[in-house]
Amino acid sequence: MLPPGISSSGVGLAVAISGGLASIGWLVMISPPRRHPAVLVAVLAVQVISGAVLAGITQSGPGVVLPAVGVFDAVVLLTPTAAIAITAAGVAALTAAALMAGGPALPAVAGYTFALAAALLLGFNRRQYTARAEQADLLLAQAERARREQARAAALEERTRIARDIHDVLAHSLGALAVQLDVTEALLDDGADTAVVHTHVARARRLAVDGLTEARRAVAALRGETPPLPVLLDGLIAQYRTDSGAPARLQVTGTPRLLPTDAAQAAYRTAQEALSNARKHAPHAALALNLDYRDDATLLTVTDTPPITTTRGVPEPAARLAGTGGGYGLTGLRERAELLGGTLRAGPDGTAWTVQLTLPIAP
Numbered sequence: 001m002l003p004p005g006i007s008s009s010g011v012g013l014a015v016a017i018s019g020g021l022a023s024i025g026w027l028v029m030i031s032p033p034r035r036h037p038a039v040l041v042a043v044l045a046v047q048v049i050s051g052a053v054l055a056g057i058t059q060s061g062p063g064v065v066l067p068a069v070g071v072f073d074a075v076v077l078l079t080p081t082a083a084i085a086i087t088a089a090g091v092a093a094l095t096a097a098a099l100m101a102g103g104p105a106l107p108a109v110a111g112y113t114f115a116l117a118a119a120l121l122l123g124f125n126r127r128q129y130t131a132r133a134e135q136a137d138l139l140l141a142q143a144e145r146a147r148r149e150q151a152r153a154a155a156l157e158e159r160t161r162i163a164r165d166i167h168d169v170l171a172h173s174l175g176a177l178a179v180q181l182d183v184t185e186a187l188l189d190d191g192a193d194t195a196v197v198h199t200h201v202a203r204a205r206r207l208a209v210d211g212l213t214e215a216r217r218a219v220a221a222l223r224g225e226t227p228p229l230p231v232l233l234d235g236l237i238a239q240y241r242t243d244s245g246a247p248a249r250l251q252v253t254g255t256p257r258l259l260p261t262d263a264a265q266a267a268y269r270t271a272q273e274a275l276s277n278a279r280k281h282a283p284h285a286a287l288a289l290n291l292d293y294r295d296d297a298t299l300l301t302v303t304d305t306p307p308i309t310t311t312r313g314v315p316e317p318a319a320r321l322a323g324t325g326g327g328y329g330l331t332g333l334r335e336r337a338e339l340l341g342g343t344l345r346a347g348p349d350g351t352a353w354t355v356q357l358t359l360p361i362a363p
Contacts, residue, residue: 014097015057021050022066029073041082044074048090052112056097059108067094067112068119075123076130087120160335173211175276176243180204203243210239229264230256233271233289240275246284246307254293263359266336267291267300270344273333274302274355282306282353297342298359305352333357 025047033039051066067090074083094116095109184200230252237250259267271289278285285304292299330346337344342359 015054018050018053018057018097019066022047022054022070025050025070026066029070032073032077034077040077041086044070044078045086045089048074048086049093052090052094052116053097055112056094056099056108057101059098059101064112064115068115071116071119072123072126075120076126080124080127083120083123087116090116173207176279177204177207177211179279180207228256229259229267230291232264232268233291236268236271236275237287237289240278240287244279244284246286248287248289250289250291252291252293256293259298259359260362262336263298263340266333266340266342266359267298267357269336270300270333270355270357271302273330274304277355278304278353296361298361300357300359302355303349303352 025043028043029047033043047070048067051064051068051070055064055067071083071087071090074086078086091113094112098109098112180200180203184197184204187197187200230250234250237248240246240248275287278287282304285306288301288303288305290299290301290303292301330344334344337357337359340359341362342357344355344357346355347353
C-alpha cells in the first residue's frame with residue numbers, strides 16, 4: 001500500500017519520483033564526490049530540481065528542505081556561477097510544478113523562492129567563512145615557514161661569525177707563535193747561544209699568553225665590554241714594535257666617538273689581520289695606522305712599507321709563516337665590513353701595501 005500522496009501514476013508518481021531522486025541526492029552528498037566535479041554538479045542539480053518539483057507539487061513547508069539543502073551545498077562546494085545556475089533551475093522547476101499542480105501557486109512559489117534565496121545567502125556566508133579560515137591557516141603556515149627560515153639564516157650567520165672569530169683569534173696568535181717556534185728551531189739547529197734561544201722561547205710563551213688574552217677579549221666583545229678603539233689599536237702598535245723592532249705609529253684624526261661593539265670589533269680585527277700579514281709577508285716593515293673619525297664614516301687605514309733589504313727575498317721563518325692562516329683573513333674581514341654596510345680595500349700602493357676599512361655611521 002502506497003503512502004498518502006504517492007501512487008503509481010499521475011501526480012502521485014511525480015511525487016514519488018521527485019522525492020526519491022532528491023533523497024538519493026541528499027544521501028550521496030553525505031560524502032560528496034569532490035574528486036569528480038561533473039558528478040558533483042549533476043548530483044546537486046538533481047537534488048535541487050527534484051526537491052523543488054516535490055515542493056511545488058505538494059506545496060508543503062517540509063518539502064522545501066531538500067532543495068534548500070542542495071542549494072546550500074552547491075554554494076559551498078561549487079563555483080558561485082554554478083550555484084546560482086542550479087538555484088535558478090530549482091526556482092523554475094518549483095514554479096512549473098506549482099502551476100501544474102493547481103491551487104494557490106503564487107504564494108507558495110514566493111515563499112519557497114524566498115527559502116531557496118535564504119539558503120543561497122547562507123551558503124555564500126559559509127563559503128566566505130571557510131575561505132577566511134583557509135586563508136588564516138595558510139598565513140599561519142607561511143609565518144611558520146618564515147620563522148624556520150629566519151632561524152636557519154640566524155644559525156648560518158652565527159656559524160659564519162664564529163668562523164671569523166676563530167680565525168681572528170686563533171690564526172693570529174698561533175701564526176705568530178709558529179714563527180717564533182720556527183726561529184727557535186733554526187737557532188737550535190745552528191747551535192746558537194742558549195740565552196738567545198731562551199729569549200725566543202720566552203717570546204713564544206708571551207705570544208701564547210697574548211692568545212689567551214685575545215680569546216678573553218673576544219668573549220668580552222660578545223658581552224659588549226669592548227675598550228675604546230684607539231686604546232686597542234695602540235696596544236697592537238706597541239706589540240708590533242716590540243716583536244719586529246720596526247717603526248710603527250698610530251694617528252687618530254677627527255673627533256673620537258664611541259663606536260658600536262660590532263663596528264669597533266671589525267676595525268680592531270682589520271688592524272690585527274693587517275699587522276699579522278705584515279709579519280708574514282714583510283718582516284720589519286714600517287707600519288702606519290691611521291684612524292679617521294669623519295662625519296659620515298669611520299676610516300681605518302693600515303699601511304706597511306717593507307725595508308729595502310726585504311725586497312729581494314724573505315727570510316725563511318717569514319716564508320714559512322706566509323703559508324699559514326688558510327687565506328680566510330681578508331675574506332672574513334670583507335664579510336664583517338659588508339654586514340655593517342661598509343667596504344674593505346686591500347692592495348699595493350706603490351712600494352707599500354694598504355688595507356683600508358670604511359664603516360658608515362648608522363642612521
